[in-house]
Amino acid sequence: MKYTSLPAFAFSLMLLPAAAYAQDYEAAVKSSLPDFAQANAFSGVTINVACRHLPAMDFIESHKALFEQYTGAKINFTDYPENDLRSHIVADAANKAGGFQLYCLDDNYIPLFASNKWVQPLDSVIKPAYKIDDLFDSLKSAYSWQGKLSGLPIYSEVTILYYRKDLLAAKNIAVPKTIAELEDAAVKLKNAPRTYGIALRGLRGEGMNVYTWTEWLRSYGGDFLGPQMQPVFNSPEAIEGTEHYAKIIHDAGPPGSGTWGWPQVSSSFAAGRVAMTVESTAFYPTFNDPKQSNVVGNVGYAVVPAGPKGAYPANYAIGLAVAASVDPSSKAFTATSDFLQWATSQQMEFARTAQGIGNEDRKSVNQSALLKSKLDPAYIEAVSEGQKITKTNYRPMIPQWREMGDIIGAHIESVFTGSTTAKDALDAAAAEVSDRFKTEGVLNTPRQYEELFPSN
Amino acid sequence: MSAALPLGMPTAARRPRFRRGTLTTIIGRIALALFLGVWMLPLYWLVNTTFKFKVQIQSEMPVWFPSPPTMENIDWVLNNLDHAAIYRSIRVVAVSVLFSVIFGPLMAYALSRFRTRFNRQLESWIISTRMMPPAALIMPFYFIFLRVHLLNNELGLMLLYIAINLPLTSWIMLAYLRGLPEDAEEAARIDGCTRWGAFWHIILPMTRASIAAAGLLVTILTWNEFFIAFVITSSNITFPVQVAGFLANGMNPEYGHMAAAGLLLSLPTVLIAIIFHRALLSGLHAFAGGK
Numbered sequence: 180m181k182y183t184s185l186p187a188f189a190f191s192l193m194l195l196p197a198a199a200y201a202q203d204y205e206a207a208v209k210s211s212l213p214d215f216a217q218a219n220a221f222s223g224v225t226i227n228v229a230c231r232h233l234p235a236m237d238f239i240e241s242h243k244a245l246f247e248q249y250t251g252a253k254i255n256f257t258d259y260p261e262n263d264l265r266s267h268i269v270a271d272a273a274n275k276a277g278g279f280q281l282y283c284l285d286d287n288y289i290p291l292f293a294s295n296k297w298v299q300p301l302d303s304v305i306k307p308a309y310k311i312d313d314l315f316d317s318l319k320s321a322y323s324w325q326g327k328l329s330g331l332p333i334y335s336e337v338t339i340l341y342y343r344k345d346l347l348a349a350k351n352i353a354v355p356k357t358i359a360e361l362e363d364a365a366v367k368l369k370n371a372p373r374t375y376g377i378a379l380r381g382l383r384g385e386g387m388n389v390y391t392w393t394e395w396l397r398s399y400g401g402d403f404l405g406p407q408m409q410p411v412f413n414s415p416e417a418i419e420g421t422e423h424y425a426k427i428i429h430d431a432g433p434p435g436s437g438t439w440g441w442p443q444v445s446s447s448f449a450a451g452r453v454a455m456t457v458e459s460t461a462f463y464p465t466f467n468d469p470k471q472s473n474v475v476g477n478v479g480y481a482v483v484p485a486g487p488k489g490a491y492p493a494n495y496a497i498g499l500a501v502a503a504s505v506d507p508s509s510k511a512f513t514a515t516s517d518f519l520q521w522a523t524s525q526q527m528e529f530a531r532t533a534q535g536i537g538n539e540d541r542k543s544v545n546q547s548a549l550l551k552s553k554l555d556p557a558y559i560e561a562v563s564e565g566q567k568i569t570k571t572n573y574r575p576m577i578p579q580w581r582e583m584g585d586i587i588g589a590h591i592e593s594v595f596t597g598s599t600t601a602k603d604a605l606d607a608a609a610a611e612v613s614d615r616f617k618t619e620g621v622l623n624t625p626r627q628y629e630e631l632f633p634s635n
Numbered sequence: 636m637s638a639a640l641p642l643g644m645p646t647a648a649r650r651p652r653f654r655r656g657t658l659t660t661i662i663g664r665i666a667l668a669l670f671l672g673v674w675m676l677p678l679y680w681l682v683n684t685t686f687k688f689k690v691q692i693q694s695e696m697p698v699w700f701p702s703p704p705t706m707e708n709i710d711w712v713l714n715n716l717d718h719a720a721i722y723r724s725i726r727v728v729a730v731s732v733l734f735s736v737i738f739g740p741l742m743a744y745a746l747s748r749f750r751t752r753f754n755r756q757l758e759s760w761i762i763s764t765r766m767m768p769p770a771a772l773i774m775p776f777y778f779i780f781l782r783v784h785l786l787n788n789e790l791g792l793m794l795l796y797i798a799i800n801l802p803l804t805s806w807i808m809l810a811y812l813r814g815l816p817e818d819a820e821e822a823a824r825i826d827g828c829t830r831w832g833a834f835w836h837i838i839l840p841m842t843r844a845s846i847a848a849a850g851l852l853v854t855i856l857t858w859n860e861f862f863i864a865f866v867i868t869s870s871n872i873t874f875p876v877q878v879a880g881f882l883a884n885g886m887n888p889e890y891g892h893m894a895a896a897g898l899l900l901s902l903p904t905v906l907i908a909i910i911f912h913r914a915l916l917s918g919l920h921a922f923a924g925g926k
Contacts, residue, residue, distance in 0.1 A: 227870035233885040255870040258880030263865065270777075271869060278787045278869025334885075442888075461885065470690050 204530040204549075208242060212249045214308035215521035221514040222251030229257055229271070230283035231264050233497065235333045235538065238531040239522045246521060252514045272297035277504040280515045284330055286321040286496040290627075291578040293324030298500040299507055300327040304516045310525050313541045320571040322498055325627070330500035331523045332540045337565035338391060338493040339558075341448060341466065342455045344479040346374070354481050358398060358423060361455070361484045365431035368454035376431030378453040379424065381595035382440035385584025390493050391457055392591055393574055395420040398486025402630045403575050403583075407623045410612045412587065413605035420486065421601035425594045437595035449474060457483055459495070460538065460562055463554070480558040482565055488632070492565040494573055496540070499523065572628050579621060586611050681901070684894035685709065692890050708895035716896070717877060723789060724874040728857045731796035736850040739804025740812075740842060744834055746805070747812040758809065765802045769862050772799075777866060787869045795863060800853040807849040811842060848914045855904045874900055 230236050236256075243254040257279075259267055268282045272292060284292060292298045305311050305328065311319065315335065322330040340361075342354060346368055355361040365376030380388045396403075401417030404410060411417075428437055433447060445462045447453050449472040466472050483492045499519055505512045521527070528544050535553065539545050545563050574580060590608035593599045616622035684692055686704035746758060764772060776795060777786070785791030815838070823833045839846075864873040878896040883889055908915065 225870075229869065232880060232883060232889075237884070257870050257872055258877075259865075260879050260882045263879065267865070267869070270866070274778075274781055276781055276786055276869070465887075 201530070201533040204526070204533040207526040208524075208530045209245055211308065211524060211526040212245065212521065215306060215524065216246070216250050216514075216517040218249055219251050221510060221517075224252045224511050224514040226252055226254045226281060226511075226515050226518055227257065227279045228254065228281040228283070228499070229259065229264060229268050229279040230281075230499075231261055232258050233334055234536040235531055236283065238534065238536055239333070239527065242522075242527070242530075246518055250514065250517070252518065254518065272502060272504075275504045277502070280502055280505050280511065281499050281519060282502055284498055284500050286318075286332070286494075286498065287574065287576060287580055289322055289324055289329050289500070290576050290580070292500065293327065293329040294578050294627075297503050298329050299503055299505060299512070299516075300329060301331070301501065301516060301519075302328045304513075304520075306520055308524070309520045310541075310543075313525055313543050315540060315542060315545075315566040317494055317566060317569050317571050318496055318540055321494070321496055321576070322500075324576075330498040331519055332496045332498040333523050334498075334538050335496040335540045335566075336460045336494065336538055337562060337569050338394065338457055338459055338483055339561040339565055340455065340457050340481045340483050341462070342479045342481065343368075343451075343474060343477050345477045346454045347479070354479065355455075355484045356481075358395070358484050358486045362423070362427050362430070365427055365455060369431045374451070375433045375436075375447075375453045377427055377455045377457075378432055378436055378439060378444040378447050379428055379457060380439060380441055380444055381428060381437040381592060383585070383588040383592040384440070385581050385588055386495075387440050387588060388592060388595065389574070389584045389588045390495070392421065392424050394457065394483060394491045394493055395424040395486065397491035397570075397573065397631060398484075398488055399423070400486075400488040400632055402632050404626055404630065406626050408616055408621050408626050409623070410609035410616075413602070413609040416488075418601045418605055421591060421594055421605060423486075425597075425601060428595050429597060437597065438592065459493075460558075460565075463537065463558060464535075467555075478555075480555060480561040482561050482568070490568060491573060491631075492569045494566075494569040494571075570631055572631060575630075576628050577626075579616065579619065582615065583612050586615070681894050681897055684890055685898045687891065689891055708891035709899075711892055712881070712895040712899060715881075715892075716899075720872050720877040721874050723871060724858065727789060727792050727796060727873060728854060730793045731800055731857055732850055732854050734793075734797045735800035735804040735853055736846060739801055739849060740808045740839075740846055741834075742801070742805040743808035743812050744838060746809055748817075758806075761802045762806055763802075764799055765806075773863060773866050776863075780867060786867060787871050789871055792864060792867055792871075792873070795867065796857050796860070799863075800857060803853055803856075804846075804849040807852070808842065808845060811845045812838070815841060844914060844917060847911075848917050851907055851911050851915050855907060858904055859901075 236258075240256045243256070246252065247254055264283060265288075268279065268284070270276070271278045272282065273295070282292070282298065284298075289298075293300075309331075311328075314332065318332045318335050319328075322328060322332055340355065347354065347364070350367055352364045352367060353360070355364045361377070367376070368374070369376040380391045382388055396412065396417050397420075399416045399420035401412060401414055401420050403412050425437075433439075433453065436443070436447075439447075441458065441462075444453075444456055444458060445465055448456045448458070448462075449466055451473040466478050467475055469475050483490050499522070501512065501515050501519065505515055523540070525541055525543060528539060528541055529547070529549065532539060532544055532547075532549055532553070537550075537554065539550065539562075542563075544550060545559065545566070550559055574584065587605075587608045590604040590611075591601075594601050594604045613622060683699070683701060685708055686701040686706075687698060688701075688705050688707070691698040691701060742761070746754060751757075780786045780788075780791050780795075785794070819841075820833045820837050823837050824830075828836065859875060860873075861875040861879065865876050865879070868876065878893070878900050881889060881892045881896045884892075
C-alpha cells in the first residue's frame with residue numbers, strides 16, 4: 180500500500196457512517212424497540228397524540244406501526260392547525276378530559292402546563308437507552324420546569340445569521356461578528372431598489388418580532404422582569420437595544436419591512452432581495468431548495484452577531500409531553516412514556532436525518548458524519564455553537580410569557596414602523612404588563628426563573 | 636298597449652330614450668355579476684390552487700391557470716387522508732340527518748295541529764339551539780359530555796347534531812304545514828282514518844318534497860360542520876377537522892394540500908347543490924315563510 184493512500188483510507192473510514200444506507204438507520208429504529216418497551220405488553224392500550232404536521236412528527240407517525248406491532252398498543256395521531264392545537268390541548272388538559280395521552284407542546288408552553296400539573300413528570304421513567312444527556316443542554320432545561328423533566332423534544336431551532344457570500348465578497352465585507360459590524364455591513368450592502376441590506380421581523384407577536392428582537396434586548400444588557408416580577412424591559416439598555424433593531428430596519432431594510440413576519444423575511448432572502456437576515460434554522464431547507472430559492476450555493480452561515488453584552492441566539496423547540504390524565508401507575512402510562520422515548524430516540528433522529536429531515540435535537544446527530552454529508556459544514560458549526568450559547572430563559576419561561584410577549588410585540592412594532600420612539604413604546608408595554616400582572620396576582624411575587632443579567 | 640309584455644322589453648309604444656326598466660335591469664345584472672364573482676372567487680381559488688405546483692402557488696406573480704396542471708396535491712391528500720375520519724363523517728351525517736328527517740316532520744305536525752297556549756313558546760324554545768351561536772352553545776355541551784363520557788365519542792357527536800338539526804327540520808316543516816289546508820285531512824278523518832293514518836296517507840305524500848329539501852339542507856350543514864366536531868372530538872375527528880390539519884407542515888404553509896383536501900371535502904355538497912337545487916330552493920323558500 181502506497182503511503183499516499185493511507186490518509187485516503189483513513190478518510191474513507193471516517194466517511195463510512197455517512198455512507199451507511201438509510202435502511203441501516205431504519206433497521207436501527209426497529210431493533211431498538213426492545214430497549215424501550217416490552218414485547219406484547221400493551222395490548223388494549225390506545226395512545227392518542229394531539230399534534231400538528233411537522234416533518235419530524237410525520238416521520239414518527241409513519242413509523243408508529245412498528246411500535247404497534249411490537250407492543251400491541253394502538254396509536255392515533257390527530258393533526259390540528261397550530262393555533263387550534265393549542266386551544267384544544269389547553270381545554271383537554273384543564274378539564275382532564277383524557278382525550279389525548281400525548282400533547283405536542285412548544286417549549287414555552289412547558290411552564291404553563293407543568294405549573295398547572297397538566298403534564299406528568301418524566302424523570303423516573305427515562306431509560307438509559309434514551310441517552311438523555313445527548314440532548315442539547317438548552318433543550319433539556321427548556322423541557323424541564325423547576326428541575327422536573329416535563330416533556331421530550333422532537334424539533335429544535337436557534338437563530339443564526341444568514342448572509343449572501345457573493346454580495347459580501349463583492350464589497351469586500353467580512354462576516355459581521357458584532358451588531359455594530361452588522362449595521363455597518365447592512366448599510367453598505369443596500370443597493371435599493373434591487374437589494375437591501377437586511378430583513379428582520381417587525382410584525383407584532385410573541386413568536387414573531389419579539390422572537391428576534393429579544394436578541395438585541397439581551398445583547399445590550401436588557402432584562403424582562405425584576406426579582407419581584409416587575410417589568411424592567413424599558414430600562415436604558417433595553418431602549419438602546421430596541422433603537423438599534425429599529426435603526427437597522429429603517430436604514431437598510433426593504434420599505435415597509437417594519438411589519439414583516441417570517442414569511443416575508445424568509446421569502447425575500449430566498450428571492451435574493453436582501454443580503455442578510457437573522458432567522459431561524461428552520462429556513463435552511465427553504466434557502467437551499469432550488470424550487471423555492473434563487474440563492475442556492477451563495478448562502479453563508481454564522482453565529483448571530485454579538486452586542487456589548489454578548490451574543491444571544493433565540494431558541495424554540497417543539498416536543499411531546501404525557502397528559503396528566505394518564506395515571507402514572509397504569510399500563511397506559513408505561514405504554515405512553517415508552518412510546519414517547521422510542522419516538523424521540525437517537526435512532527429515530529438518525530433515521531429521519533438520513534431522510535433529509537433536519538433540525539436536530541441531539542449533539543451526536545449534530546456532530547455526525549451523516550449530517551456533514553448532507554448539510555453545509557458552516558451551517559452545522561453555526562447551529563452547534565448557537566445551541567451551546569443559547570439560554571433557556573432567553574425569553575422568560577413562565578406561564579404568563581405568551582400574553583406578556585404579545586403585549587410587548589404590539590408596542591415595539593410601532594417603533595419599527597417609525598410611528599413612536601423606543602422609550603415610549605417600551606414604557607407603555609411595561610405599564611400594560613404591570614397592570615396585567617397585578618390583576619393576575621403575580622406582580623410583587625418572587626420571580627420563578629433566573630434572569631440572564633443577575634445584577635437586576 | 637304593451638302592458639302584457641315583461642318589464643324592460645322595448646316596444647314601439649314606449650319612447651326609445653331613457654327607460655327606467657332597462658336601466659334597473661342593467662344595474663341589477665352588473666350587481667348580480669359582481670356578487671356572483673365574489674361568491675365564486677373562493678371556489679375558483681380552490682380549484683386553481685389544487686392543480687398548481689407549490690412554486691406556482693407561492694409565486695409573487697399570480698398564476699391564473701395552472702399550466703401544466705398537476706395531480707400532486709390530490710395524490711398527496713389521497714395518500715395522507717385518514718379514511719376513518721371520512722367514514723365517521725358519513726356515519727354521523729347519515730344517522731343525524733335520518734333522525735332529524737323522521738322526527739322533524741312529526742314534531743312539526745304535532746305543533747301545527749294541536750294548538751295549546753304554549754305553542755309559541757314551545758316553538759321558540761325548539762329553535763333556540765339553532766339561533767344561538769355555536770360558540771355559546773358548545774360550552775355547556777362540552778361539560779355535560781365530559782361528565783357523561785360522550786366527549787370524543789361518535790354517539791355524542793350524533794346526538795349533538797340531532798339536537799341541532801332537529802329544530803331546523805321541524806321549523807322548515809312547520810312553516811310548510813301551516814300553509815297546508817286541513818280540509819283533506821279532515822275528510823280522511825271523517826272517512827275513518829286515524830290521526831296517524833291521516834298523517835301517513837295525506838300529509839306525508841304532500842310534503843315529500845319539503846322533507847327532502849330539509850334533509851338535503853341539514854346534510855350539507857352537517858357534512859361541513861367544523862367547530863362542534865373540533866371541540867367535542869379528539870382522536871375521533873371528522874373529515875372537516877382533518878382537512879384543517881393540512882393547512883401547514885411545520886413552518887411551510889401547504890396551500891396546495893389544503894386546497895385539494897378542501898375540494899374533496901366540498902365535492903359531495905357541491906354535487907348535492909347542483910343535482911337537487913330545485914328541491915333545496917323550495918325548502919329554503921318554505922323556511923322563509925313562503926308557500
